[in-house]
Amino acid sequence: MSFQEQVILYLCIIISLVGLIEYKLTIEQHVKTKPYILCSTTIIADIVKNICNDSLDIICLMGPGIDPHVYKPVESDLLKIASADIIFYNGLHLEAKMADLFAHLAQRQTTVAVTCNIPRTMLLQVDGHDNIFDPHVWFDINLWIYAVQIITTSLITKFPEHADEYQKNSTNYIKQLADLLAQTHIMMAKIPKEKRIIISGHDAFSYFGRLYDCTVIGLQGISTESSPGAYDIAQIIQLICDQNIPAIFIESSIPIKNIIAIQQGVAAAGKQVAIGGQLYSDALDIPKSAGDSYIKMIIHNVQTIADALL
Ligand SMILES: [Zn+2]
Numbered sequence: 001m002s003f004q005e006q007v008i009l010y011l012c013i014i015i016s017l018v019g020l021i022e023y024k025l026t027i028e029q030h031v032k033t034k035p036y037i038l039c040s041t042t043i044i045a046d047i048v049k050n051i052c053n054d055s056l057d058i059i060c061l062m063g064p065g066i067d068p069h070v071y072k073p074v075e076s077d078l079l080k081i082a083s084a085d086i087i088f089y090n091g092l093h094l095e096a097k098m099a100d101l102f103a104h105l106a107q108r109q110t111t112v113a114v115t116c117n118i119p120r121t122m123l124l125q126v127d128g129h130d131n132i133f134d135p136h137v138w139f140d141i142n143l144w145i146y147a148v149q150i151i152t153t154s155l156i157t158k159f160p161e162h163a164d165e166y167q168k169n170s171t172n173y174i175k176q177l178a179d180l181l182a183q184t185h186i187m188m189a190k191i192p193k194e195k196r197i198i199i200s201g202h203d204a205f206s207y208f209g210r211l212y213d214c215t216v217i218g219l220q221g222i223s224t225e226s227s228p229g230a231y232d233i234a235q236i237i238q239l240i241c242d243q244n245i246p247a248i249f250i251e252s253s254i255p256i257k258n259i260i261a262i263q264q265g266v267a268a269a270g271k272q273v274a275i276g277g278q279l280y281s282d283a284l285d286i287p288k289s290a291g292d293s294y295i296k297m298i299i300h301n302v303q304t305i306a307d308a309l310l
Pocket of ligand 1: 136203204281
């Protein structure tokens with residue numbers, strides 16, 4: 001190795017060491033100077049953001065467009081999880097690969113499943129299982145308000161100095177959700193009942209269907225991991241042809257190949273079905289997009305469905 005190469009190697013080592021030290025300092029400063037809340041999904045993080053504004057940092061394990069059914073924590077997640085002041089996750093086996101981890105963490109950290117206070121009678125059972133429920137509760141705004149309430153209570157318990165502010169923000173946010181519920185009922189009511197058939201990538205919209213009196217069909221079951229839906233592709237193609245269903249929908253966190261296969265199958269049967277647009281299902285979208293908050297996501301979905309099916 002020449003002298004010049006030795007100098008370059010030495011400089012690279014120094015730069016790397018400085019980088020590591022700066023990274024470590026950043027983490028330590030972050031932990032020491034500001035508490036932070038760890039949320040499993042963007043949809044949960046949006047509630048926390050609405051309640052605590054900038055008083056706390058919010059870290060989300062799964063970013064925009066990530067499928068929570070199959071997400072496995074990576075090494076860098078473990079540091080974030082271990083130092084969090086509160087951990088909020090959906091529960092009901094949405095985060096299937098992390099259920100054991102969250103249960104274990106609950107023994108030493110404040111760990112809250114945001115669906116835990118929803119009365120079990122209001123949940124939809126998974127076919128054939130008495131104690132397994134559909135986790136996509138955010139698509140019933142009434143149920144999601146339970147999540148807002150337990151997040152508010154948990155934040156106030158942990159940070160009582162912010163109690164008045166958090167309670168005020170929570171009350172205001174719940175009022176916005178009540179307005180959203182009324183607004184979306186009006187939008188969906190414009191679609192004739194017989195046209196309210198939503199076909200999408202997986203069974204994420206059953207609560208949505210119950211709330212707005214729609215028939216919903218997912219190509220995959222409740223989880224994207226492996227379970228098949230109640231209908232097979234041939235049955236769905238037949239249904240679309242028989243009922244002249246005008247559109248089917250892709251989902252933001254699900255590959256579109258199965259939906260394209262349906263469209264091609266309908267074409268092969270001599271009919272046509274449009275791709276009605278993209279619905280947000282299990283994750284919000286990037287900042288400044290049409291799905292960067294829960295309220296915007298719900299309005300986007302309802303508007304997309306109404307535009308495609310009317
Ligand atoms: Zn899902």
